[in-house]
Amino acid sequence: MSAPVLEAIAVTKDYRLGKQPIPVLRGIDLAVQPGEKLALLGTSGAGKSTLLHVLGLLDAPTTGEIRYDGERVDQRSVAERARLRHRQIGFVFQFYHLIPELTALQNVMLSGMMATSVLQYWGVRKAAKAAAIAMLEKVGLGHRLHHRPAELSGGERQRVAIARALVAEPRVILADEPTGNLDSQTANGVVELMFSIQRERGLAFVLVTHDENLARRCDRIVRLRDGAVVT
Amino acid sequence: MEEIVHALLGLQVGLTTAIALLLVVGLLLFKLLQAGSVLIAGPKYAQFLAIRYLLTRPINLVGMLGITVGVWALVVVVSLFSGVLSVLEGHLHAATGDCVATGVPPWAPWPKLDAALRDDANVAATAPRLLHYGLLVRPGHRPPPLPLPGRGALHGGDQPFLFVLGVDPAAEAEVTGFRQWLHDPAIPPELRAPDASNPLAPRDGLPTVLVGLQRMQREGLRVGDRVVWTTARLVPDSQGNATPEKLQVELVVGGAFKSAHGGFDGNNVFLALDTMRGQLAADDAQSVQEIVVRLHDAGDAALLATAERLQRALHRATERMDRGYGTVMTWREKNANFLASVEHQRGLLKIVLIVIMVIAAFLMLATLSMMVTEKTGDIGILTAMGGTPRGVTSVFLACGIVITLVGTGVGLATGCLTAVYLEEVRQAVRWATGVDLFPLDVYNLDRVPYSIEPLWLLQVTLAALAVGFLVSFLPARRASRQDPLVSLRGI
Ligand SMILES: Nc1ncnc2c1ncn2[C@@H]1O[C@H](COP(=O)(O)OP(=O)(O)O)[C@@H](O)[C@H]1O
Numbered sequence: 001m002s003a004p005v006l007e008a009i010a011v012t013k014d015y016r017l018g019k020q021p022i023p024v025l026r027g028i029d030l031a032v033q034p035g036e037k038l039a040l041l042g043t044s045g046a047g048k049s050t051l052l053h054v055l056g057l058l059d060a061p062t063t064g065e066i067r068y069d070g071e072r073v074d075q076r077s078v079a080e081r082a083r084l085r086h087r088q089i090g091f092v093f094q095f096y097h098l099i100p101e102l103t104a105l106q107n108v109m110l111s112g113m114m115a116t117s118v119l120q121y122w123g124v125r126k127a128a129k130a131a132a133i134a135m136l137e138k139v140g141l142g143h144r145l146h147h148r149p150a151e152l153s154g155g156e157r158q159r160v161a162i163a164r165a166l167v168a169e170p171r172v173i174l175a176d177e178p179t180g181n182l183d184s185q186t187a188n189g190v191v192e193l194m195f196s197i198q199r200e201r202g203l204a205f206v207l208v209t210h211d212e213n214l215a216r217r218c219d220r221i222v223r224l225r226d227g228a229v230v231t
Numbered sequence: 232m233e234e235i236v237h238a239l240l241g242l243q244v245g246l247t248t249a250i251a252l253l254l255v256v257g258l259l260l261f262k263l264l265q266a267g268s269v270l271i272a273g274p275k276y277a278q279f280l281a282i283r284y285l286l287t288r289p290i291n292l293v294g295m296l297g298i299t300v301g302v303w304a305l306v307v308v309v310s311l312f313s314g315v316l317s318v319l320e321g322h323l324h325a326a327t328g329d330c331v332a333t334g335v336p337p338w339a340p341w342p343k344l345d346a347a348l349r350d351d352a353n354v355a356a357t358a359p360r361l362l363h364y365g366l367l368v369r370p371g372h373r374p375p376p377l378p379l380p381g382r383g384a385l386h387g388g389d390q391p392f393l394f395v396l397g398v399d400p401a402a403e404a405e406v407t408g409f410r411q412w413l414h415d416p417a418i419p420p421e422l423r424a425p426d427a428s429n430p431l432a433p434r435d436g437l438p439t440v441l442v443g444l445q446r447m448q449r450e451g452l453r454v455g456d457r458v459v460w461t462t463a464r465l466v467p468d469s470q471g472n473a474t475p476e477k478l479q480v481e482l483v484v485g486g487a488f489k490s491a492h493g494g495f496d497g498n499n500v501f502l503a504l505d506t507m508r509g510q511l512a513a514d515d516a517q518s519v520q521e522i523v524v525r526l527h528d529a530g531d532a533a534l535l536a537t538a539e540r541l542q543r544a545l546h547r548a549t550e551r552m553d554r555g556y557g558t559v560m561t562w563r564e565k566n567a568n569f570l571a572s573v574e575h576q577r578g579l580l581k582i583v584l585i586v587i588m589v590i591a592a593f594l595m596l597a598t599l600s601m602m603v604t605e606k607t608g609d610i611g612i613l614t615a616m617g618g619t620p621r622g623v624t625s626v627f628l629a630c631g632i633v634i635t636l637v638g639t640g641v642g643l644a645t646g647c648l649t650a651v652y653l654e655e656v657r658q659a660v661r662w663a664t665g666v667d668l669f670p671l672d673v674y675n676l677d678r679v680p681y682s683i684e685p686l687w688l689l690q691v692t693l694a695a696l697a698v699g700f701l702v703s704f705l706p707a708r709r710a711s712r713q714d715p716l717v718s719l720r721g722i
């Protein structure tokens with residue numbers, strides 16, 4: 001077996017309510033291999049989202065380590081963690097989080113603008129636009145490039161979000177209940193799309209869900225209960 | 232010795248303040264540049280998002296408009312005042328000559344004084360003057376009416392009371408704008424002095440008087456009309472006390488004059504020096520009261536140095552019992568109070584207008600704050616996509632900077648345009664509403680004057696940018712302190 005892309009080692013996370021620490025994650029060990037589809041299954045409040053945020057370097061673990069390619073990264077500087085998120089990780093959320101002022105195309109293009117300065121971007125603007133258009137065509141939205149999120153259906157919005165997460169060519173996709181807000185037929189289409197791109201690109205995929213059927217379509221299921229992995 | 236120490240101390244204090252000021256200004260400029268560079272060197276998404284956030288929120292135009300109006304007003308009003316000031320300065324310079332000796336004692340003979348002043352290499356010409364006052368009334372007519380409320384008080388025109396300047400026309404023309412005032416193209420031919428080379432020559436055996444063009448037209452005076460000059464003179468009695476005595480002199484109107492300042496024309500008339508001497512100071516046949524001087528080199532440094540030399544020369548020429556008499560001033564010093572009062576008005580206006588800028592800044596702060604509150608939801612996803620708190624801050628900073636730059640730029644451009652075309656604006660406003668924004672006749676101008684000073688534009692620009700950027704920092708900082716996870720967790 002090859003080396004894992006992403007590892008969590010003895011990760012704990014406490015939130016503080018007043019003086020009382022509330023443990024949300026209680027010692028999680030996890031390794032995700034390249035090209036692997038991992039389902040994080042658990043009931044609401046189990047700590048799935050919290051774990052995903054810690055894995056995605058959006059939140060720091062209270063104790064424990066996060067490693068990418070075997071290197072510890074959770075203690076790196078804010079700027080380095082931001083760069084890692086941009087280069088390595090694509091996020092997909094339940095509520096899409098598209099920017100309402102921007103069209104579908106602009107939302108996807110925004111990803112390419114995160115790590116370049118205004119001057120640098122000038123040189124790559126055409127390539128960046130072409131890549132965003134290609135990505136939107138890949139998720140089946142070639143005819144919706146100039147629509148704003150308010151003019152798109154839930155399924156279409158999530159496809160835009162997927163295109164945005166993938167256009168920077170990350171190695172890891174972290175999806176937090178990506179179909180939680182969609183009807184089952186639309187959800188199925190979105191899942192098919194994500195899986196096909198995952199397969200094609202050999203991405204590591206962490207899918208947070210409380211849906212047993214969806215979890216079963218992944219390579220491996222990790223069950224979470226009260227902040228701990230159930231074995 | 233003490234002087235040297237003082238000078239050194241003064242130099243040190245001056246240097247310290249200069250260095251401190253330079254540091255503060257430098258730091259401010261650096262911060263501004265840093266903030267401004269966000270739009271060019273900052274992350275692309277900040278600029279991209281900022282522009283789209285602004286375009287979808289017309290409310291931000293309010294803040295931008297505030298900055299524009301503030302900058303516009305600062306440019307227009309100050310340019311207008313500077314224009315008026317420079318017209319006034321031009322006129323005062325023309326009316327006073329380069330230097331003027333005042334308070335010359337009555338017993339000092341003019342030829343001696345003249346020789347003493349002309350001895351200076353920088354003196355090009357001199358002209359003697361006597362100064363008096365009085366009323367000028369046409370027999371069978373009432374004195375002219377009192378000035379309209381506000382008008383005369385503000386601009387010094389229209390009042391019945393007059394200053395009477397006794398001049399030697401040939402000498403006066405060499406020093407001041409006397410000749411141009413008689414040749415102004417606005418004077419109709421029938422009101423011109425018939426003999427321009429000797430405009431104060433007696434007519435019909437009577438001395439002549441030159442009257443301001445507007446006063447002549449208002450009172451219906453024509454060349455050759457008889458007028459009576461009523462005044463008083465002081466007559467010394469046997470004990471050496473002076474008692475006032477009424478004096479009435481019959482004069483003939485010799486012609487009109489017109490300078491650049493209506494207030495001057497309205498308040499002054501010219502009489503021949505000899506006539507005035509004969510009426511007021513019969514026993515001092517060579518006395519003068521004031522000497523105006525034209526210099527070869529009237530540049531700032533030469534002007535001051537020459538004035539000092541002439542002061543010493545005057546004191547030597549009027550020395551009596553170890554003490555000299557009379558004061559020599561540059562034209563600026565002579566008119567310092569008047570110029571300072573206009574400059575003071577300009578300063579007050581600047582303060583009033585700066586208040587507009589402050590209000591504009593608060594408007595901008597309010598609209599930007601609203602936007603940050605509304606857009607904190609985007610902070611989470613921007614962070615997830617690889618944005619740093621600093622980068623997210625720069626989105627909102629860029630919004631403020633765009634507002635400030637566009638607002639200031641539009642304000643500067645429209646301000647300069649308005650200043651240049653102020654005359655057209657005045658006419659349009661008068662045509663549309665009947666209100667005259669700027670009564671030109673007060674200054675004898677055919678266009679509203681303006682003077683766009685680059686230094687003032689620079690000051691306004693820097694102030695607007697500083698205020699705008701400062702106001703942009705506050706909401707942006709609030710955005711950077713927002714926890715990105717709050718919006719990502721959803722409801
Ligand atoms: N900022 C916070 N402060 C305190 N408690 C929190 C905070 N965020 C999440 N929690 C708690 O952590 C637990 C796990 O939350 P979450 O990771 O969102 O669960 P899941 O995604 O599995 O539904 C919940 O009990 C929740 O109340």
Ligand SMILES: [Mg+2]
Nearest residue numbers: 048049050176
């Ligand atoms: Mg959750």
